[in-house]
Amino acid sequence: xxxxxxxxxxxxxxxxxxxDSCVAAAxxxxxxxxxxxxxxxxxxxxxxxxxRAFEAIADHYGVDERLAVDIEYLRQIGASSLTDPSxxxxxxxxxxxxxxxxxxxxxxxNLLAIAVAWAEALGxxxxxxxxxxxxxxxxxxxxxxxxxxxxxxxxxxxxDSGIQVRAPLIEMDKAGIVRLGCELEAPLHLxxxxxxxxxxxxxxxxxxxxxxxxxxxxxxPDPVTAATSTCSKGEKA
Amino acid sequence: xxxxxxxxxxxxxxxxxxxDSCVAAAxxxxxxxxxxxxxxxxxxxxxxxxxRAFEAIADHYGVDERLAVDIEYLRQIGASSLTDPSxxxxxxxxxxxxxxxxxxxxxxxNLLAIAVAWAEALGxxxxxxxxxxxxxxxxxxxxxxxxxxxxxxxxxxxxDSGIQVRAPLIEMDKAGIVRLGCELEAPLHLxxxxxxxxxxxxxxxxxxxxxxxxxxxxxxPDPVTAATSTCSKGEKA
Numbered sequence: 001x002x003x004x005x006x007x008x009x010x011x012x013x014x015x016x017x018x019x020d021s022c023v024a025a026a027x028x029x030x031x032x033x034x035x036x037x038x039x040x041x042x043x044x045x046x047x048x049x050x051x052r053a054f055e056a057i058a059d060h061y062g063v064d065e066r067l068a069v070d071i072e073y074l075r076q077i078g079a080s081s082l083t084d085p086s087x088x089x090x091x092x093x094x095x096x097x098x099x100x101x102x103x104x105x106x107x108x109x110n111l112l113a114i115a116v117a118w119a120e121a122l123g124x125x126x127x128x129x130x131x132x133x134x135x136x137x138x139x140x141x142x143x144x145x146x147x148x149x150x151x152x153x154x155x156x157x158x159x160d161s162g163i164q165v166r167a168p169l170i171e172m173d174k175a176g177i178v179r180l181g182c183e184l185e186a187p188l189h190l191x192x193x194x195x196x197x198x199x200x201x202x203x204x205x206x207x208x209x210x211x212x213x214x215x216x217x218x219x220x221p222d223p224v225t226a227a228t229s230t231c232s233k234g235e236k237a
Numbered sequence: 238x239x240x241x242x243x244x245x246x247x248x249x250x251x252x253x254x255x256x257d258s259c260v261a262a263a264x265x266x267x268x269x270x271x272x273x274x275x276x277x278x279x280x281x282x283x284x285x286x287x288x289r290a291f292e293a294i295a296d297h298y299g300v301d302e303r304l305a306v307d308i309e310y311l312r313q314i315g316a317s318s319l320t321d322p323s324x325x326x327x328x329x330x331x332x333x334x335x336x337x338x339x340x341x342x343x344x345x346x347n348l349l350a351i352a353v354a355w356a357e358a359l360g361x362x363x364x365x366x367x368x369x370x371x372x373x374x375x376x377x378x379x380x381x382x383x384x385x386x387x388x389x390x391x392x393x394x395x396x397d398s399g400i401q402v403r404a405p406l407i408e409m410d411k412a413g414i415v416r417l418g419c420e421l422e423a424p425l426h427l428x429x430x431x432x433x434x435x436x437x438x439x440x441x442x443x444x445x446x447x448x449x450x451x452x453x454x455x456x457x458p459d460p461v462t463a464a465t466s467t468c469s470k471g472e473k474a
Contacts, residue, residue: 067310067313067314069309069310069313070309070310071308071310072306072307073304073306073307073308073351073354074354076304076306077304077351077354077355077358078358105353105354105355105357105358105394106350106353106354106357106390106393106394108393109350109353109354109389109393110347110350110351110354113343113346113347113350114310114314114347116342116343116346117310117311117314117341117342117343117344117346117347118314120342120343121314121315121342139392139393139394139395139396140392140393140394142392144392145389145392145393147392148385148388148389148392148393149389149393151385151388151389152346152382152385152386152388152389153343154385155376155377155379155381155382155384155385156343156345156346156376156377156382156385156386157342157343157376157377158376159376
C-alpha cells in the first residue's frame, strides 16, 4: 500500500535510475500535480547507465521539468568503493559488518541539499527520496537521519518554504518496494541497480543481490533480467 | 577574543576568500594541527576573484591540503541575484525587508554538506564556517541552523566520525570580526568581499557596505582599500 502523504502541487523527486528511486518517483507522481525529476551523478562507476535509466523513467512519466547535475566533487573526495576505482566493490557475503565500503561520506545529505535548493527555487513543497530499511547499514538512510534533515530544512530555508522531505519507502524492505512498484505500475523494466557494470547486471554485487532477493521474495520476475514481467502489464509508455 | 573550541588534529575550513571566512580560517589554524582548506565556487559573479583570494590565504597559512570544487548546479538552480545575472544585486539601502535577493536557496547546507563529506573522508573532527550575526537575515546563517546541521552530522555520518561544525563568528558583528582578525593577525589584505566587481570593490553592494562599516566601527583601515593597515603589521607571508 502506498504511504499516505498529503497531495502537493509541485514535488521534486530524486531519481537515480535505480529500483528504489523509481518506486519513490511513482509515489511522487501519484501525489504531485507537477512532479520534477532530479538526477545527480557523483562519479560513481555506472553513472552513464544510471543517467539513461533516469531519462527513460522521466519519459515514461512525461516529466519535462528535469535537472541533471554532476557533482564531481564526491569523486574528488573519494573514500568509497563506489567512487574510487582503486577500491573493490564488495561481492556476495564478503561484506564485513558495519558501514559498507560502498558508503559515500555524507552522500544523502549532499543529494538532499541539492534537491531542497531546487525545490525552494521551484516553489515545490515536497522532496522524494527512495531510502529504505535495507539501506540502514548506511548512516544516512535511517529514520533519525530523515528527521534531522527535515529539521534542518525548516531552519535553513525561507520561513514560508514549507518543504518536507518524504521517504515513502523508509520502513520497507526490497520485496515491499517491488510489490509497491507493481501496484503503482512503476516502470521497473527501465531501472538499473548494478554497482559494477553497465551492460548486463553483474549479479554478484550487493545491489544486484538485494534486488534479486527482493523480486524473488515478492514472487515477481525481474523485468531487467527476465523476458517478461507481471509489472509490465500496466506500462504507460 | 577568540572563541573557545577544543583543539583538534585535523580540521576543514570553508574559505570563500571573503573577510569572514578568512577570520574563521585563522581560528581554525589556531585550533588545528593540520588544517585543510575548502573553496567552493557556485557560479557567483565574482568567483574568479574569490578563488584567487582563497589561494592567497592558503599560501599565507602554508596549507597544502586544499580542495577547490565547482558546484555549477547552484547557478542551474538560480533564484538568487548572486547567481542569476538577470537579477539586480541590491545596492545601498534599497534592500527590502525580509530575506534578501542575494539569498541562494539552502546554500550553506550545500556548502557544509560538502565540507562534512570531505572531513569524514580525511578523518577531520571539525569543520569551520564563517557565518555571523549580521548574516542572520539569511535563514541558513542562524544559530538554529547550525544546531540543526550538527544534529544532522551526528545522524548522517559514520558513528565514530565525531565531526563538529564550528561557527566561531556566529555571535559576532562585522566590527568584532575585524577586531578578531587583527588579534589573530589574519591576512585581511588578501580577502575579497564585493558581490559585484572583481577589479576594485564597488563600494555600494550590501557586502561592501557591511565590510566598510565593520572596519570603521572597529577603528581599523581596510587594507584592501587603504594604503596601510594596522592589521598588516603581523603579516606572516
